[in-house]
Amino acid sequence: AQSVTQLGSHVSVSEGALVLLRCNYSSSVPPYLFWYVQYPNQGLQLLLKYTSAATLVKGINGFEAEFKKSETSFHLTKPSAHMSDAAEYFCAVSGGSYIPTFGRGTSLIVHP
């Protein structure tokens, strides 16, 4: 069994500020972890993934995430937010079957 909890349905930051989107997971097997982004009227696209290699994972558009087993967390960060980062972000977990279970999503709002 696996599940994902995303803390905060909305996160609001100023342009240029740090972005931190929180994700905690539960998995009965070693997890594969993913972050997806969904822009308005577009399909979900993969930002980054963790598959048991390096615990700090770098993705597209300057995003990165760190796998912390002791905290069962996989938080997404970006040092400096851009207006174009405004979107819905989904954390997902899967086991060896590669069927991702998604969180409820966090809407990132970027203020000028």
Add this chain to the structure above:
Amino acid sequence: DTGVSQNPRHKITKRGQNVTFRCDPISEHNRLYWYRQTLGQGPEFLTYFQNEAQLEKSRLLSDRFSAERPKGSFSTLEIQRTEQGDSAMYLCASSFKSGQGAGELFFGEGSRLTVL
């Protein structure tokens, strides 16, 4: 390849009617997934195929829901006797079954169902 394609993009129907959605995956991918997404929620897994075999269908929401992938290429998701609670976005995704790209889902833009 232009990615995962879903049709129609939007379907409005009356309660009790049947609807069918089509998904054309990325041609090199072995796996095809169907998810449902309602407002304010993340995608909810429904079923998936590996080539033409439907390997998991216990998560389909009721026996009114069925999916096919007859030749291991495109897939259809049918909802019979639609109910207002079926109103949602239906997402299709595809991926490789193994190797470096395993588990990386490529999503289509979705098919939005509105049941009146």
